[in-house]
Amino acid sequence: xxxxxxxxxxxxxFNIVVAYSVFLPAASGQLNLGxxxxxxxxxxxxxxLSTDVGLGMWLTIPLAALVTGAxxxxxxxxxxxxxxxxxxxxxxxxxxxxxxxxxNLEVFGAAAGYPVDAYAGLGIIAPVxxxxxxxxxxxxxxRFGLSMRSVHDDERVAALFGVNVRMTQVTAFTLGGVVAGIxxxxxxxxxxxxxxxxxxxxxxIFVLLYVLIGGTQTAFDPLIGAVFFTLLPEVLRxxxxxx
Numbered sequence: 001x002x003x004x005x006x007x008x009x010x011x012x013x014f015n016i017v018v019a020y021s022v023f024l025p026a027a028s029g030q031l032n033l034g035x036x037x038x039x040x041x042x043x044x045x046x047x048x049l050s051t052d053v054g055l056g057m058w059l060t061i062p063l064a065a066l067v068t069g070a071x072x073x074x075x076x077x078x079x080x081x082x083x084x085x086x087x088x089x090x091x092x093x094x095x096x097x098x099x100x101x102x103x104n105l106e107v108f109g110a111a112a113g114y115p116v117d118a119y120a121g122l123g124i125i126a127p128v129x130x131x132x133x134x135x136x137x138x139x140x141x142x143r144f145g146l147s148m149r150s151v152h153d154d155e156r157v158a159a160l161f162g163v164n165v166r167m168t169q170v171t172a173f174t175l176g177g178v179v180a181g182i183x184x185x186x187x188x189x190x191x192x193x194x195x196x197x198x199x200x201x202x203x204x205i206f207v208l209l210y211v212l213i214g215g216t217q218t219a220f221d222p223l224i225g226a227v228f229f230t231l232l233p234e235v236l237r238x239x240x241x242x243x
Contacts, residue, residue, distance in 0.1 A: 006122050010190050012230045013122070013129035014183055018203075019210040019222035020136045021180035026216045027140065028148040028172040029155070030080070034091030035207045037098035038177050040199035042068045042184025044108050047116040047194050057118050057189055061128065065181040072177020076170045095204055102196040113195035120189035128186055132179055137219040139175070148172055152216065 018035055025032050046064035049055045055063070079090045108114045139145050147168045150158035155165050188194050206229070214225025 008230075008234060010122050010125050012227065013125045014187055014190070015207070015210065015226040015230050016129050016223060017132050017183040017186065018180060018207045019214075019226040020132055021176045021178075021183060022207050022211045023176075023216060023219075023222040024136065024139070024148075024179065025169075025173045025176040026211050027145075027152055028169050029152040030169060030173060031088050031208070032091045032173075032176060033088045033201075033204050033208055034093075034095035034098075035180055036199040036201065036203040037091075037095030038068050038072060038180030039184040039187065039203065040095075040098050040102060040194075040196060041071055042181030043188040043194045043199070044102060044114060044184075045181065046185035047114050047188040048108070050116055050118045050189070051114075057120060057124065057185075060118070061182060061185040061189075064185040065178045068181025068184065069174050069178035072180075073170065073174040076173040080166070080169050080173065092201070092204070095199075095201065099196050099199065108194075111196070113193055116188045116192045116194060118189055119192055120186055125186045125190055128182060132182060133219075133223060136179075136222075140219045144168070144171070149217070 018039060021038065022032050022035050042064040045067045046057075046060040049060040049063055050057065075094060079087060079094070082090050102108055103111050140148070147158065147163045150161065150163055151165050151168050158168075159165050184199075187198075210225035210229055211222050212225075213228070214223070215221030
């Protein structure tokens, strides 16, 4: 496989992982426009643990996921007090705050970016992405997944049937943060450099589109959306070359 297509497949794996980070909260009725903020936390956490602390990738990736999940858990309580467009704006504001923090932190290179030592490659990124997909399918097939769907459809009816709506939403939001942290970690180790400018509002919008176009009712939907929007530009480029 050429280096070009290996890079495209690595980006596809990254997009799939981040799509599921938005899908899990969306499956419980929460639209997250702050995915870029969580991805940035995961990328910088994994990069710091690798470069400055000297840990291996198989430690930095799960630790970055835990750090990002902890942040998602803490901010879920104020964010989940909002509804509809106000939740979208709250998550967007969170991503902008994260960008503003990292762009001014000299320990992470500020605006110049932060180098990462360990290189992952497709041989590590692809299994991680496959693992995220499998775990997401498992979550959606469990009783908790049914609770997420019920809260998505109607919170009041779900509560009448004994579903703890707030716990379901907090857990889904936290799981989304964990998966976004994994996405940020594989980005850092694939490109060996983290720049906060890469985790901007466009990334959040694109990832949300992957989920909304694919759908939020089954675990197949974000996979379809991410694959379609990642590979479509390459298909169009190849078709233009053959004309």
